[in-house]
Each structure stands twice: as C-alpha cells, then as structure tokens.
Amino acid sequence: MTSPHGRSMEWTPPLGRLQGLADIPEVDEQRLKDAMRRTRTVAARRDIWLEGEPIVCATMIVTGWACRTRLLADGRRQILGFLLPGDIVGMCRQPEPVAIAVVSAITDVTLCDAPLPRSASESDELGRAYAICAALDEAYLLNHITRLGRQTAYERLAHLMLEFGERLAGAGLISGNRFPMPLTQEYLGDTLGLTSVHINRTLQQLRREHMLEAANGHVTLLEPDALAAITDYKPARVCRQGSRARRDPC
Amino acid sequence: MTSPHGRSMEWTPPLGRLQGLADIPEVDEQRLKDAMRRTRTVAARRDIWLEGEPIVCATMIVTGWACRTRLLADGRRQILGFLLPGDIVGMCRQPEPVAIAVVSAITDVTLCDAPLPRSASESDELGRAYAICAALDEAYLLNHITRLGRQTAYERLAHLMLEFGERLAGAGLISGNRFPMPLTQEYLGDTLGLTSVHINRTLQQLRREHMLEAANGHVTLLEPDALAAITDYKPARVCRQGSRARRDPC
DNA sequence: CGACGGTTTGACAATCATCAAATACAGTGG
DNA sequence: CCACTGTATTTGATGATTGTCAAACCGTCG
Numbered sequence: 001m002t003s004p005h006g007r008s009m010e011w012t013p014p015l016g017r018l019q020g021l022a023d024i025p026e027v028d029e030q031r032l033k034d035a036m037r038r039t040r041t042v043a044a045r046r047d048i049w050l051e052g053e054p055i056v057c058a059t060m061i062v063t064g065w066a067c068r069t070r071l072l073a074d075g076r077r078q079i080l081g082f083l084l085p086g087d088i089v090g091m092c093r094q095p096e097p098v099a100i101a102v103v104s105a106i107t108d109v110t111l112c113d114a115p116l117p118r119s120a121s122e123s124d125e126l127g128r129a130y131a132i133c134a135a136l137d138e139a140y141l142l143n144h145i146t147r148l149g150r151q152t153a154y155e156r157l158a159h160l161m162l163e164f165g166e167r168l169a170g171a172g173l174i175s176g177n178r179f180p181m182p183l184t185q186e187y188l189g190d191t192l193g194l195t196s197v198h199i200n201r202t203l204q205q206l207r208r209e210h211m212l213e214a215a216n217g218h219v220t221l222l223e224p225d226a227l228a229a230i231t232d233y234k235p236a237r238v239c240r241q242g243s244r245a246r247r248d249p250c
Numbered sequence: 251m252t253s254p255h256g257r258s259m260e261w262t263p264p265l266g267r268l269q270g271l272a273d274i275p276e277v278d279e280q281r282l283k284d285a286m287r288r289t290r291t292v293a294a295r296r297d298i299w300l301e302g303e304p305i306v307c308a309t310m311i312v313t314g315w316a317c318r319t320r321l322l323a324d325g326r327r328q329i330l331g332f333l334l335p336g337d338i339v340g341m342c343r344q345p346e347p348v349a350i351a352v353v354s355a356i357t358d359v360t361l362c363d364a365p366l367p368r369s370a371s372e373s374d375e376l377g378r379a380y381a382i383c384a385a386l387d388e389a390y391l392l393n394h395i396t397r398l399g400r401q402t403a404y405e406r407l408a409h410l411m412l413e414f415g416e417r418l419a420g421a422g423l424i425s426g427n428r429f430p431m432p433l434t435q436e437y438l439g440d441t442l443g444l445t446s447v448h449i450n451r452t453l454q455q456l457r458r459e460h461m462l463e464a465a466n467g468h469v470t471l472l473e474p475d476a477l478a479a480i481t482d483y484k485p486a487r488v489c490r491q492g493s494r495a496r497r498d499p500c
Numbered sequence: 501c502g503a504c505g506g507t508t509t510g511a512c513a514a515t516c517a518t519c520a521a522a523t524a525c526a527g528t529g530g
Numbered sequence: 531c532c533a534c535t536g537t538a539t540t541t542g543a544t545g546a547t548t549g550t551c552a553a554a555c556c557g558t559c560g
Contacts (some may be wrong), residue, residue, distance in 0.1 A: 054490055070396045073482045078391050078399040093381035096490035100389045131343035139350045140331050141391045144319045148398035149328040149443035153548070168317035182504065193399035198548055200508060232323045240304055403516070434538065448516055450540060501560105508555070517549080523540065530533085 009193075012036065013060055013171035016085030020170055022129035031079040031115040031126075040113045042105040046144040048107055049090070054245055056135075057113045057137040058130075064109035067156040068101040081141060082106075082164075086171045087202050088133050107182045127154055135238035143236070148193045151231065153202045156192040161212060166235055218248040251318070257340075262286065263421035264312055267336030270420055272379035281365040282376075286312055289362045292355040299340070299353040307378075308341040314359035315432055317438075318351040329441040332356075333393060336421045338364050338383050357432045373387040385488035393486075398443050401481065402450045406442045411462060411469055416485055425456045430471040 013031055018024055024032070028191070039062050042048050049131060066083040082102055083089055087101055104187030143163055147156045161179065161181075168179045185196040185203070192199070206212050211227055213220040220229065228234075265282055268274055274282070289312055292298050298316060299305070316333040330351055333339055339353055340365065367377030393413055397406045411431070418429045435446040435453070442449070456462050459476055463470040471477065478484075 033466070052487065065549055068392075070392065070400075072396070072400060076400045078396045092385060092488075094489055095378060095383050097379075097385065098487060098490055100385070100486070100488055101392055128345060131345075133349070135342060135344050135347065138388070138391075141461055142318075142320065143350055143389075144395055145330050145391070145398060146322070146328045148395060149441075150322060150326045159398050168529085185508095186506085191399075195507090197550085201548095204508085209379070236350070237348060238342075238350055239301065239344055249261065435540095436538080445517055446539085447518080447541090451516095455539085503560085504557100504559085506556085506558105511551090513548105513550070515546105516538080517546070518541090518544080519542085523538100525538075526536090528533105530531105 002054045011172075012062070012085075013132055014086040016062055016128045017171040018126075018133075021132045022125045024125050028115070035115050037112075041108040042066075042109045044105055044107050044109075047102055047104045048109070048111070049099040049118050050072070051099055052101050052177070053094060053099045054215040055090040055097045058104065058116075059089050060114040061085050061089070061111055062110040062178055065106040066103060066107055066109050067102050067187075067191075079187065079188045081137070081144060082167075082191075083227060084167055084171060085173065087137070088125045088130060091130055102115070103204055106187065110126060126204065128210060132238060136236055139238055148166070153194055153198055154205060155231045157188070157199065157202050158206060158211065158227045159233055160188075160192060161214075161221060162227055162231065162233045163223065165221055176218070176220075177222070178218060180217055181214070181219040182217045205242040218247070260333075260462070261422075262312070263423055264310055266337035266380045267421040268376075268383075271382045272375045274375050274379060278365070278368070278376040285365050286364045287362075290359040292316075292359045292361065294357050295353055296361075297354045298350055298359070298361070299349040301349055301352050303349045305340040305342060305347045305349055308366075309339050309361050311335050311337045312341070312360040312362055314357040314389070316353060316359050317437075317441075318353050322353055327440045328443070329437065331387070331394060332417075332441075334414075334421060335418055335423065337387070338380060341380055349413055356437065380489060386486050389486040389488055403442070403444055403448055404437040404455060405481045406444070406447065407452050408456060408461065408477045409483055410438075410442060411464075411471060412474065412481065412483045413470070413478055415471055415474065426470075427472070427474060428468060429466055431464070431469040432467045447488060 010033070014036065015029070018032065025186040048059075051070075061083045063085055065090075068080040068083070068089075070078045070080060072078075083103070090097070090099070114130070115126070117124045117130060119127075136209040140163065143159070147159050151159060164181055165174060165177065165179060168174045173179055184192075188194075188199045194202075205215055207214065211221075211223050212226075214221065252271055258488075261284070264286065265279070266284065269279075281455070298309075301320075311333045312457075313335055317341075318333070320328045320329040320330060322328075330437055333353070340349070364380070367374045367380060390413065393409070397409050400475070401409060415424060415427065415429060418424045432461075433441075435449040438449045439446040444452075453464055455465065460470075461473050463472065
C-alpha cells in the first residue's frame with residue numbers, strides 16, 4: 001500500500017490529513033502516531049461529550065463519523081456539524097472550557113488525544129495544522145448556515161455532498177468521486193433542516209437526474225462540476241497559499 | 251456617568267465588554283485605549299473585507315453594527331453573523347489568513363486594530379479575553395444554525411432578539427431590556443432565512459402578543475422569560491466559571 | 501419466521517414565498 | 531414650510547415548497 005505522502009510506512013487518514021495542511025516534521029509525526037496508538041472507542045449513537053461538560057483535552061477523530069448536535073426541548077434535533085477522521089474537537093484556548101454542544105458518535109468512532117503543539121512559536125508546524133483545522137471548521141459552519149438559510153432542499157443536499165467529498169478527500173478517503181457516507185436519511189434531515197421524507201424525495205430527484213448515486217452508506221458524485229455550479233459550491237480556502245497543497249489524493 | 255467597572259474614567263462598550271470577560275490588567279487596558287484612539291471609519295453598507303482578501307490584522311469593532319455575509323451567484327444573500335461593539339474579527343492563527351466571508355458595515359462603523367496579546371503565557375488575561383470572544387463567536391454560530399435549521403419564523407426572530415439582548419448586555423448597551431437594533435426587515439430576513447415580508451408579519455405577531463416592541467431601530471423585550479421559554483433560549487456559556495462574571499450591567 | 505430499523509410512497513395540510521401595490525417615513529431642495 | 535424622492539414598512543391575494551401522518555416495503559439479524 002504505497003502512500004502519496006511518502007515517508008510514513010503506516011499511513012492513516014488523520015495523519016494524511018494533517019500532513020496535507022502543514023509540513024509536519026518528523027518529531028511531531030511521531031507524536032501523532034504515538035497518540036493514535038492510545039485510542040478509545042465510542043459506540044455508534046453514543047454521546048462523546050455532553051453540552052456544558054468540561055473539556056479536558058483536545059481530541060482527534062481517528063476513524064468513524066461523529067457530529068455536534070443540539071436538541072430542542074420538544075425533541076427537535078439540529079446537527080451542527082460533522083467530525084470526520086483527522087478532525088479535531090475541543091481545541092479551546094479559554095480557561096476551563098466547557099463543551100458548547102453535544103458531540104455524539106454516528107458510527108463507531110475511535111478517538112485519541114490531540115498532541116499539544118510543542119510551542120507557540122512561528123515555526124511550529126503542528127500548531128499551524130491545528131490552526132488551519134480550526135479555520136476550516138469555521139468555514140464549514142458558514143457553509144452550513146448558508147445552506148440552511150438560503151438554499152432549497154435540492155441545493156442543500158447537493159452542497160452537503162460536495163462538502164463531504166472535499167473533506168474526505170483531505171483525509172484520502174475518497175476514490176473516483178466515491179466516498180463513505182454513513183448517514184441515515186433522518187440524520188440528513190436533522191442536518192439540513194428538513195424531514196427524512198423530504199430528504200428521500202430530494203435524493204430520488206438527484207438520482208433521477210444522474211447527479212449522484214447514494215446507497216449502502218456510500219455516495220458517488222456523478223456530476224461534481226454540474227453540482228458545484230448549481231449549488232454555488234466553492235472549496236474552502238483559509239490561507240493565501242491554497243491552504244491544502246495536496247489536492248488530488250488519488 | 252458612573253460605570254459599573256470602576257477604574258476606567260473613560261468607559262466604552264468594547265472595553266467594558268472585554269473587562270467583563272477577563273480580568274484585564276492596567277497595562278493591557280491602556281493598550282486597548284491607545285488602540286481605540288487610532289480608529290478608522292466605514293460608512294453604512296460599505297464592505298470592510300471581501301471574501302478571499304488577506305487579513306492583515308485582527309480588528310475590533312468600536313462602535314456600530316457590522317455583519318459577515320455570503321452572496322450566492324443569483325443574488326440570494328445570507329447573513330452569517332453580526333459584529334457588535336467589542337467583537338473581534340480576523341483573529342486567525344494560521345499563516346497568511348484570508349477572509350472566509352465578506353464583512354460589511356450595517357451602520358457607520360468605527361474599527362481599530364486589536365492589540366496583540368503580549369505573550370502566549372497562561373497569565374495573559376488579554377489573550378484569555380480574546381479566546382473567550384472566539385468561543386462565544388462559535389457559540390453564536392451554533393445558535394444561528396439551530397435557528398435556521400429547526401425553528402419556526404416566530405421562534406427564529408424571538409431567539410435572535412434574545413441573543414442580541416445578551417450580547418449587547420455584555421457591552422453595556424442595554425438598559426431596561428431595551429437596546430438598539432439598527433436592522434431593516436430585509437436584513438432580518440437575510441439573517442433568518444426568510445423574506446422581509448414574512449419578517450414583517452412575524453414581528454407584528456410578536457407585538458400583538460406583547461412580547462416585544464420594535465421600532466425606530468430599537469427593541470424592547472417585554473417578556474424575556476416567556477420568549478426564552480418559547481424559543482428554548484439559553485445564554486452562551488463557554489467557561490466553567492460562568493464565563494462572564496458581570497451579568498447585570500444596569 | 502418475525503422483529504426491527506431504514507427507505508419509499510401517497511394524500512393532505514401548513515408555513516412561508518412571491519408578486520404587487522399602498523402607506524409611512526426621512527431627507528432634500530425649492 | 532412644503533412638495534418631491536427614495537427607502538422602509540405594511541397589506542392582500544395567490545402559490546410553491548416542505549411538513550405531517552400513515553402505511554407499505556425492504557433488507558438484516560436473531
């Protein structure tokens with residue numbers, strides 16, 4: 001299994017993702033690998049953090065999908081964002097931080113502590129990678145707001161699929177426009193502010209128009225360019241220098 | 251004009267806000283005041299930053315209201331969040347950051363450079379205040395997502411007004427549940443994913459039910475507790491210790 | 501085989517959008 | 531001081547998108 005990232009014999013999505021964001025030196029790469037050796041597991045549909053719970057350590061998703069959620073008093077649920085392999089939650093700088101939303105596992109998830117950057121110095125590439133992660137997180141929140149506020153059901157769904165494609169590409173988890181997407185239609189509804197029934201009908205439309213295939217927890221984007229044009233999708237850019245050097249992980 | 255914050259003879263909303271978040275020492279207070287002496291002004295409806303523009307320096311809102319926006323290709327607009335006095339934009343840690351959304355002035359706005367925290371050390375209270383700002387920013391984004399995804403027009407509007415109340419209270423800009431809110435119904439629509447016509451009708455309902463008054467760029471919350479119950483509003487908490495020591499700025 | 505979670509389908513209802521016009525309001529210039 | 535202009539708010543009539551409810555279908559697992 002040769003990897004496009006060289007150097008590392010044991011390549012993993014989280015590592016690949018962070019290496020795509022910054023030029024992680026050998027030392028930090030080793031620390032990341034060490035951290036990923038001490039993982040913990042959370043079963044699908046279990047909570048990882050509760051709202052208001054003190055955050056003890058920034059955590060990295062190693063495998064699986066998780067999400068941040070809010071639950072209204074009457075049971076309505078809103079998914080605020082997704083956490084995919086290589087994503088980091090709870091990287092806070094304020095004292096005694098608490099979780100501002102529930103974090104829960106969608107699939108079985110393995111987690112590890114995110115190693116602290118060694119210094120706050122300019123040359124700390126791991127710190128840079130974390131900073132870029134944080135900026136991308138924010139960009140995806142803004143994407144989400146735009147979808148919910150100003151797009152139709154059809155646009156929302158297509159836009160979200162493009163975002164998944166982009167993010168999973170960063171972790172090397174996509175091949176030939178096909179990627180895993182282990183969400184039920186209910187999850188998609190709670191993400192996009194729609195009912196699962198309407199998600200179903202909208203998905204059918206996308207399939208009918210040969211824009212994508214979606215089945216068995218996987219999505220294939222058949223017409224990514226057309227979808228991007230329709231939904232006004234733009235890849236996230238948070239740095240001057242393209243931010244993610246690596247673009248084609250194929 | 252006696253201030254609840256003591257010490258400072260020349261009290262201003264941004265200063266008051268940051269002092270409410272952390273225990274800013276004399277030195278940093280002076281640096282903030284110095285920075286606020288070198289302000290620049292942006293006229294209402296003018297852009298402050300364009301999307302993709304390099305960010306040269308973190309910026310603090312001194313007076314006026316601004317917002318972050320996204321514009322879709324066909325002219326649909328989504329307001330992503332608001333920037334009120336004491337808020338900070340562009341506090342990025344990644345190298346060569348670029349703006350990920352347009353920032354534009356709603357009213358005339360005065361801005362200043364946000365002084366850099368003196369060190370990354372633990373005891374840097376200004377850095378702490380910035381960190382809490384950042385965490386609150388994120389919390390407000392999550393609020394926004396929940397409104398857009400899972401609340402009715404009525405709930406969205408009421409929830410947003412409660413959030414404005416909370417945020418302006420932090421800057422000491424509210425008295426007796428009345429605060430400035432210089433948004434046209436079109437702005438509110440573009441914020442809440444609704445048309446200005448529907449905003450109008452929803453506002454009328456809130457007035458009819460004596461929940462709030464809204465006119466002349468000001469809002470009065472008549473039944474804040476009832477509104478909070480209806481909309482499931484919870485004040486933002488990002489730290490263990492209540493985060494904002496100061497609660498009643500009256 | 502039956503139970504279960506997820507998907508699909510249909511009929512109907514509600515929220516919110518669209519379009520168009522009237523009214524109110526503030527600022528400007530005569 | 532008062533028309534005049536432009537922007538913002540308000541109102542009405544109609545329609546589209548999406549929600550609700552209920553049932554059928556489908557695959558998987560014990």
